[in-house]
Amino acid sequence: MTVGYTPAGKRIVKKASGRSKTEAKDKLKEIIRDYDDGLAIALVHYTVTDAVKYWLQHGLAGRSATTVKMYTTYADKHVIPAVGARKLRDLSVEDVDRWLASKTGELSPRSLKLIHGILNRSVKSAMRRDKVKRNVVDLCEIPDGREGRTSKALTLAQAGSIIALAEQANPRMRAYVVLSLLIGARTEELRALLWSHVVAFDEERKAWLPVTETGWENEQFAIYVWRSVRQKGDTKTVKSRRSLKLPRRCVEALRALREEQEKAGGKLSGTGALSSPP
Template structure:
């Protein structure tokens, strides 16, 4: 004899058209008293029961996550849409390109609830064969932030990406910095140019291009105060450059309103 389940234990029934067992559980009622249910299915009654227990356990834990078909693709797209507010357009474009090419492509079809740390490790290892270490770390950061965004909205219970570490990738592009011989050749070539002082200042101080463009002669102190205690070396006054949002990208890039740089 079939035993009827108690109230709150959910229900199981066979769907002939789908040839699957269907698990149904009532999660709550909306403001109009309409029943809100969660459903899952399995090819066997045992599999359907397991999914029903998972639904009820999530409900009892106070974590009513979205149905299991929510994918990594949807997770990343939601974060790109709502999680980048206030970022510069160039940053949004860069993150979107990396996400579409390196995350949505290989991982997009995965169901978010089924994504495991092993899946993430395999993905990072595969991508490390073709991208630089910096890009690999950015990919890992984007996916982790996207999953955290989903977790805060009860779409998944934990962030498996956060427990994985990206391996070393391919060597990055060669530095474009001048070596000593190249810097000397540049100074010799620019000696007769009206830009000679600008080039000398750029090479010796490391000030940003946008800072040097706004520099005036009154901002330059070629003598300093060697008799002062402590002595003040020759310097330039660098006013913080104007950026979108009035700030630099990272805290380490910040400078005071006026910075004195040795010349």
Template sequence: MTTARRGPGEGSLYWDEQRQRYIAAVVIGYTPAGKRIMRRGSGKTKTEARAKLKDVLRDHEDGLAIAPANYTVADAVKDWLAYGLAGRSPKTVEKCTGLCNTHVIPALGARKLRALSATDVDKWLAEKAKTLSTATLGSLHNYLNRAVKRAMARDKVKRNVVALCGIPTGQPGRPSKSLTLAEATALLDKAQGAPLEAYIVVSLLTGARTEELRALTWEHVDLEGDPPAMQVWRSVRAGGDTKTKKSRRTLALPARCVAVLRAHRARGSGRGLVFATSSGGELDAANVRRAFRAVAKKAGLTDHNWTPRELRHSFVSLLSSGGMRIEEIADLMGHAGTRVTEAVYRHELRPVLLSGATAMDRIFRVTQEA
């Protein structure tokens, strides 16, 4: 008996001696140059090979290209790091690269991308949650999600399983804190005469972000105006933009800020950047942090490693303790609304947290007296 010849469009089925597998193949078309476009499926049996070919053809009919068999998670992540961060600042690229090389690639990099499952991602995140903060877990999930999403758009994988996975709760990060009035007063006293005096005073008394103060120029400071003010229009972020559009604001300067800035300008810091190195260059965040901690130590703040950004938290705390409404505080902070102010600085908003109890005491006292 002779084997029936396969009909047109049914493809071919043959044994590959080198691979020791059956190969099912079919021509689905031709390139502009006339070269045949083949789709193949392989298996240990003829049935398995035909089934694999059917899956390949189904993907083709659905408009899905078949990813290279050797394309790994590491390939996808490296491709995203190389081409998916265009326009980002060097520090952002450095941060993403460091986290991916430390936590993503060593754990998942060898896995074939099309074989990556939601279970793999869940187990990876759960393991990382034992040592990393929730915020860091969110960053890792975001990076892997964007890498796989980019790969999916380039027909390297059918779907993005990372997007189906939630972010577990990690280890608690170091909470931000704020100065009490007594601590703030001590800090301002010990800052007198220090190289960072003007920086500390302006940061604490205006609530400006450290990234905004490091980019502040004298042309944006008016010490003779009515009232004296500074225009917070720039930051050290990529492109010089502030964090948000609402962050671009003009703040009136308290009298103490005016006095210290005038003295700062008289000492020879009257051109270019308001807060600069001895050569007139931009201050480095690490140097600012180190100099600030030296002043904090002199002021007796030795319990924790204080950072310059916590002067902004202290600004909120002091205003809130003084009775200022949260809407006004949000405007001074450069927030588009009160949601961010409440979420990020909720521990410093004392009147907001105490107002309910105060009101209930007043209501029931009136009722009891009646």
């Protein structure tokens, strides 16, 4: 059926085929309706595998090689073998629910979230490229997986013992361990910490200023957690950019580190605080 003409005067023709005349007409009506509504016409032969492989190739820009390898492994082992042959336009909520349910005895809750996320992001990518009309994966609930490994979180007594040992270590390791345990910053964020991001509240100027400018004779201290040692230097997520107040023990550890660095190399304002020395 001719549905219009291009600016060059060429006909825009839509076709459909089926096992019977009625089936072909019904498909053609659906195509024409979508065209009139301004919707993209989903590709008949585009599969889940095509969508996942495209996302793995184009959707992970800026991620570390380790992260890309992890996503690829999960996709190759769990996503593509199970639902990869399914045509993307025919993928249903029931298909995804059954697939996730079949993995509950095999994978942990975290792994289930990972494989759901891989499929979800792949279909979203396909939607942006007009390969499919909607994302059924986004409508699915993630079931509980098998019980995961035993928690490796420290007990209060274990954390206290580690801090006691850290107090006897060199100033950089002492500050690294004490801040990691007491303020909730990720270790990858602390390794990227700059002295310009260690601040104190100056009572006279009523402002938060770097300790390199205002000194250590203040009551309140904080750090700006704005960087990390990840691939692009950013924190894990946008919401991870935050400011954290420092307890006195952390302040003393940072002060000792600062004094040691000044003795070793003079004024170091703006250089790394907890990163390894050059």
